[in-house]
Amino acid sequence: MPSQKAGSLPYKKNVEKEPVHAPDYMKVAVSVDCVLFGFERNKLKILLIKSDLEVYKNRWSLLGDLVRPDEDIDNTVSRIIKNRTGLNDVYMEQVHTFGKVNRHPEGRVITIVYCSLVNIKHHELKILDNELHWHDVEAIKEMAFDHKEILSACHIWLQRRMREHPLGLNLLEKEFSLRDLQLLYETILGEKMDRRNFRKKFFNMGLLVDTGKLEMNVPHRPGKLFSFNYDKYQKTKKKKWLGIDF
Amino acid sequence: MPSQKAGSLPYKKNVEKEPVHAPDYMKVAVSVDCVLFGFERNKLKILLIKSDLEVYKNRWSLLGDLVRPDEDIDNTVSRIIKNRTGLNDVYMEQVHTFGKVNRHPEGRVITIVYCSLVNIKHHELKILDNELHWHDVEAIKEMAFDHKEILSACHIWLQRRMREHPLGLNLLEKEFSLRDLQLLYETILGEKMDRRNFRKKFFNMGLLVDTGKLEMNVPHRPGKLFSFNYDKYQKTKKKKWLGIDF
């Protein structure tokens, strides 16, 4: 190990000795990987592509790309989403940065991971290259790189996030039954819930609007259909959580 | 903007065309910055050094360094702490990654920020280069780079963390009065609290040990001195929060 002084003054060294060509400690690339969660047919889904890499051919991979030297990371995120799915309106949150030395087979790549929840029905995929499609999270076996580990971390992030905010309402179709909603929560959080308490909780939030409609073609008593009062949610969110979110 | 395909296949391009010399999209450096919080004389403190950079001479800076191509990020973190303070036993948590294009005056540097709370009395600084010392957080005006913004984000992180876990107990001296503890919480969280409720809450946690001693030389009725049952905290923490923490 070099002396403390030398080890701690790399910026200055950079300026004085190697201003243009990437010096040794710049042999690190930075990427962004995006985890998009959705929900369909009572399953938690995630959007994946087939990896571009030969080593990982036939393995599934998150949506990612390298950060360009002249672009902000937020821009990298939206560029990836735009280029891979054709979507413009997906709001991603930074979750964690992963950087084990050997996580990428072709060199040092540190990756910043972003996460989002999207409504599959309301976000039709406009591009399908690399076999882009929604996968059942629970059915995923192997993935490229360390993406399985990243996915696990994002799943935990999602669980924490959903316990704090009623984010789940975003994931359903415009009109849904309380059973749909409860199944969504039970699936993502991995635990059974009491039906009466669950209904009480969500009604008390005041974010559900009774559409007056009923389920159709169900082999039992049809449930009421509700929609989500998104505007009211935005307001209460601001009031309760201020800018604390990140 | 290049075509979607070109924009989304940089790994492959890297392999095929420029295997060794850092290509354009590698002209990005990655650093780690460390925020160490402490508490002394009823003030929230943070450890800073004078910036090495000429542009920022006389400005205060977080403890940071570039990530080396062959080292894990965890290693960068402990190397920075070791080299700057001489300490070995500081456990840091990753908070957020900052990467605006112009955040560093000499080139593109994306920085991964780690945070920790340390007990100032129990962690004597062994190295003092670059005027390393503890600063009052509230008295800090300007900082180098975007470190002021980073500090704000870490302060919010600290507040959230302290509402979830009784971390504050780490920051005090071995023996402390309940007044010390409450002042610590009021200072860091920025709000007044009710004394009776505060005492109830902490006694109910069962993490406080009555030392049988009293405050000395105070111009009023002396309070009891307590110590922190660290072992019990570790156990209850495991039970309650599992591995969810990150």
Add this chain to the structure above:
DNA sequence: ACAAAAGTGTTCAACGTACACCCATGC
């Protein structure tokens, strides 16, 4: 005696949790 902070309990509201019966529909 006075100033200053220590020490102490009760009440109320909100929230989570546990729990069981009748109802409407499709088959």
Add this chain to the structure above:
DNA sequence: GCATGGGTGTACGTTGAACACTTTTGT
């Protein structure tokens, strides 16, 4: 008529918030 899930209310324990008086010490 039967199977399936819809719809509903009560009781209890926990938690957080509000709130005031007596006690102990130094000066």
